Amino acid sequence: MTWLITGGAGYIGSHVVKSMTEAGERVVVLDDLSSGDPARVPAGVPLERGTVLDRPFLDRVLRDHGVRGIVHLAAKKAVGESVERPLFYYRENVTGLQVLLEAAAEAGVAAFLFSSSASVYGTPDTELVTEDTPCAPLSPYGETKVAGEWMVRSVGRAHGLATACLRYFNVAGTAAPELADTGVSNLVPMVFQRLDAGEPPLIFGDDYPTPDGTCVRDYIHVADLADAHLATARRLAADAAAGTPRDLTLNIGSGEGVSVREMIDLVREITGHTGEPTVVARRPGDPARVVASAGRISAELGWTARHDVRAMIGSAWDAHTGRSVQPAE
Numbered sequence: 001m002t003w004l005i006t007g008g009a010g011y012i013g014s015h016v017v018k019s020m021t022e023a024g025e026r027v028v029v030l031d032d033l034s035s036g037d038p039a040r041v042p043a044g045v046p047l048e049r050g051t052v053l054d055r056p057f058l059d060r061v062l063r064d065h066g067v068r069g070i071v072h073l074a075a076k077k078a079v080g081e082s083v084e085r086p087l088f089y090y091r092e093n094v095t096g097l098q099v100l101l102e103a104a105a106e107a108g109v110a111a112f113l114f115s116s117s118a119s120v121y122g123t124p125d126t127e128l129v130t131e132d133t134p135c136a137p138l139s140p141y142g143e144t145k146v147a148g149e150w151m152v153r154s155v156g157r158a159h160g161l162a163t164a165c166l167r168y169f170n171v172a173g174t175a176a177p178e179l180a181d182t183g184v185s186n187l188v189p190m191v192f193q194r195l196d197a198g199e200p201p202l203i204f205g206d207d208y209p210t211p212d213g214t215c216v217r218d219y220i221h222v223a224d225l226a227d228a229h230l231a232t233a234r235r236l237a238a239d240a241a242a243g244t245p246r247d248l249t250l251n252i253g254s255g256e257g258v259s260v261r262e263m264i265d266l267v268r269e270i271t272g273h274t275g276e277p278t279v280v281a282r283r284p285g286d287p288a289r290v291v292a293s294a295g296r297i298s299a300e301l302g303w304t305a306r307h308d309v310r311a312m313i314g315s316a317w318d319a320h321t322g323r324s325v326q327p328a329e
Helices: 011-022 055-064 079-084 086-107 140-159 187-196 222-241 260-271 295-301 309-320
Strands: 002-006 026-031 047-049 067-072 111-117 162-168 170-172 202-204 216-221 247-252 257-259 278-280
Touching: 002 011, 011 026, 011 222, 055 086, 067 086, 067 222, 079 086, 079 140, 086 111, 086 140, 111 140, 111 222, 140 162, 140 247, 162 222, 170 187, 170 222, 170 309, 187 260, 187 309, 202 260, 216 222, 216 260, 216 309, 222 247, 222 295, 247 295, 257 260, 260 309
Parallel strands: 002 026, 002 067, 026 047, 067 111, 111 162, 162 247, 170 216, 202 278
Antiparallel strands: 216 257
8 A cells, every 4th residue: 555645754744754664664755845855755755746735736646656545744833823824824734635635535545644733622621631622722723623634534434535633742852863853833943943042942931820830731752653653554554455444533642741841941951051941922822731641542553652751852952963863762
C-alpha cells in the first residue's frame, strides 16, 4: 500500500516519513515547501511539490503513484496568526482538506489519517482530556481542525474509507538533527531563538488559574508521535483490507502536564543559560491547561509515549547546537 504524506517535508511530517519508511511502508511526499525543507525527505522517497488546493495536481499524484492511503499533515498551525487571518486559515486548512478528500474519494483511496490538534478542546474543565470531552476551540485554527474532523468522518462513512483523526498535544524534540523543528511557533525553538539572540525567554501570561500561573501543557516527543502515525496507518490499512472501515479519534499525548515556566526552567538547566524569563501579555487563543488522557490509543493500538520532556529538550538542543542526537529508542 502506498501512502501519500502531505506536509511530509515539514517538522512533524518528516518524522512520520522516517518512521513509516524505516518500517518498510511505501510513501510519497506532497509539500508546497512554504515551511517544509526538501532536504528532510529521504533519498528514494518521491517529493511532489504543490498544494492540496490544486485538484488537477492531486489527481495526477494519486494516479501516478497508485496511492491507496493518505496521511494529511499539511496545514497552517499558528494560533495567534489564525486569530489575525481567519479566512486564510479556513482556505488553507478547510478548503484544502475538502479538495483533497474529493480527489481521494474519486481515486478510490481506502484509508485517510487526519492530523488534528488538542486545540479542538479549547479550555476543557477537566484534569485529563478524553476524546469524548466536548470540542470548544478558542481560535480559528482550532475551528479548522474541528471542521476538518467533521469532513473526514463524513466522507469516510459516505465513501467507505477507513479514517482516523489524531489529536496532537504539544510536540517537541527530534529524532535526527536534519529533522529538527526550525519554526518559532512552538515553545522550545522559540526559547532557543531568544537565547541565541542574548534575550530572555518569554512567558505569555503568568496569571492563569494554574499552580504557577503559566499555561500547562502535555508534551509529546515527535518520535513518539511519528510512531503513533505508523501504528494508526497500519490499523487503517488492515481495516480497509478486511472490508471493515471505521473511524478512529485518538489523543496523542503523554498524560503528564508541564507548565511553561517548568519547561523554560528545564531548558535553562540543559542549555546552561541562567537568565530569568520575561513575562509578557497573554496570547489570544491560549487555554490555561490541556493535558491528554491517552488511554484510548493504548487500548486500540498498544501505543504509549516513551520519552519525557528532558529527552525532548535535550534532543532539540543537541540538534540546535550541531551535536549528534541520540537515537530515540
